[in-house]
Amino acid sequence: MKFFAFWRSLASFRVRIALNLKGIVPDEIVDVNLVQGRQREEAYRKVNPQMVLPALIDGDGPVLFQSLAIMEYLDETHPNPPLLPKEPRARARVRGLAQIVACDSHPLLVPRVREYLEHELHLDEPTRLKFIQHWIGAALTALETNLANSKETGRYCQGDQITIADICLVTQATGAGFYKYDTTPFPTVRRIVETCMQNDAFARAHPLKQPGAPASV
Amino acid sequence: MKFFAFWRSLASFRVRIALNLKGIVPDEIVDVNLVQGRQREEAYRKVNPQMVLPALIDGDGPVLFQSLAIMEYLDETHPNPPLLPKEPRARARVRGLAQIVACDSHPLLVPRVREYLEHELHLDEPTRLKFIQHWIGAALTALETNLANSKETGRYCQGDQITIADICLVTQATGAGFYKYDTTPFPTVRRIVETCMQNDAFARAHPLKQPGAPASV
Numbered sequence: 001m002k003f004f005a006f007w008r009s010l011a012s013f014r015v016r017i018a019l020n021l022k023g024i025v026p027d028e029i030v031d032v033n034l035v036q037g038r039q040r041e042e043a044y045r046k047v048n049p050q051m052v053l054p055a056l057i058d059g060d061g062p063v064l065f066q067s068l069a070i071m072e073y074l075d076e077t078h079p080n081p082p083l084l085p086k087e088p089r090a091r092a093r094v095r096g097l098a099q100i101v102a103c104d105s106h107p108l109l110v111p112r113v114r115e116y117l118e119h120e121l122h123l124d125e126p127t128r129l130k131f132i133q134h135w136i137g138a139a140l141t142a143l144e145t146n147l148a149n150s151k152e153t154g155r156y157c158q159g160d161q162i163t164i165a166d167i168c169l170v171t172q173a174t175g176a177g178f179y180k181y182d183t184t185p186f187p188t189v190r191r192i193v194e195t196c197m198q199n200d201a202f203a204r205a206h207p208l209k210q211p212g213a214p215a216s217v
Numbered sequence: 218m219k220f221f222a223f224w225r226s227l228a229s230f231r232v233r234i235a236l237n238l239k240g241i242v243p244d245e246i247v248d249v250n251l252v253q254g255r256q257r258e259e260a261y262r263k264v265n266p267q268m269v270l271p272a273l274i275d276g277d278g279p280v281l282f283q284s285l286a287i288m289e290y291l292d293e294t295h296p297n298p299p300l301l302p303k304e305p306r307a308r309a310r311v312r313g314l315a316q317i318v319a320c321d322s323h324p325l326l327v328p329r330v331r332e333y334l335e336h337e338l339h340l341d342e343p344t345r346l347k348f349i350q351h352w353i354g355a356a357l358t359a360l361e362t363n364l365a366n367s368k369e370t371g372r373y374c375q376g377d378q379i380t381i382a383d384i385c386l387v388t389q390a391t392g393a394g395f396y397k398y399d400t401t402p403f404p405t406v407r408r409i410v411e412t413c414m415q416n417d418a419f420a421r422a423h424p425l426k427q428p429g430a431p432a433s434v
Contacts, residue, residue, distance in 0.1 A: 049366075050317060050359035062306065062367065066320065069312035076305040088293040089279065095286035100267060103283065103320045108330070116351065123338065134333065142267035149266075150279065 001026040004055040007210035010171040011067040012054040020201035094165040101168035105139030144186040221272040224427035227388040228284040229271040237418035311382040318385035322356030361403040
């Protein structure tokens, strides 16, 4: 298994957690430096023409792309421990929570969008930061409201089992930290994230623990 | 089954196609007028605190949210015809293609983002349109490259079976039409979209065929 990732990429972080939870160690981890724009170079374009991370090649391919799709693939091919509950409504809730992060928040703060804000719209740094924080906050508000008011919330987002919703929640909170967004108003989110981070599979997947990462952002 | 939707919402369009393909007729369709900002009113906030469409209540709930999660729920609870292939790699490709649309493109042009561009960033109309078209084009380019170069592409995105990838592809092309984005450079996308639109389940789900829709956008 060949895993294309970058320390700072929150979508790579998701897949790294899933790999750790499943006990899968990729044969090779290819560093694609997003800060240097290496995702746009020919070598990676051949892997993933969308020029985004992560990508995963399992055996003879084809290349797998999009973090949520990769996590579901890993869950289907390595069922233990499961990352989704069994019951359809519970699965829908878990996927919905994950998608609040992966569809409605994270895509608004990825490198290509930040670069567009800077180089096409010529927004200054405080305005760009405000934009990013706005969408981080909108998702955290939606997540907190759901988690705090649902009987299904337990030790984790969905009962007492770790799911892809927890993985996405942790990456959302980590992104909030990157952009100095205060998560104090989201106690349920914080509680679940803290619980997750006590798990070694989450802790050692953290961006700042990856090769090439700085001591802090 | 109670379906909360709006004619113009591309995410509602996705679920509407899935319902049609499955032969499911909701008991009630609740119109949530995004143009009038009705998604932010108390009545809908109680249904979906994230204030986005669509939402679906099946039986005694809880409320289902996020279009991809809802489509997978419908596929799990109403398996025929299937909207995902059986083989894990094929499922991952279908989900990945769907997520290029639902994660990386559509969230950048939804009402809340368009409103932010206008009212917070004070961008003029041509600049806002350019922003929207940029992300529509980026996703179409990624989709075309994948579809045109993959042996797995057939009559539809994944072989000859309609999947959630086709549903998302159709909504992406429809969004391109809304924003006058020329899809001529994407012949494989166009071919598959045209094939889908010959299917009544897709055709009658089209935004402009819904109650309250104008004759054109």
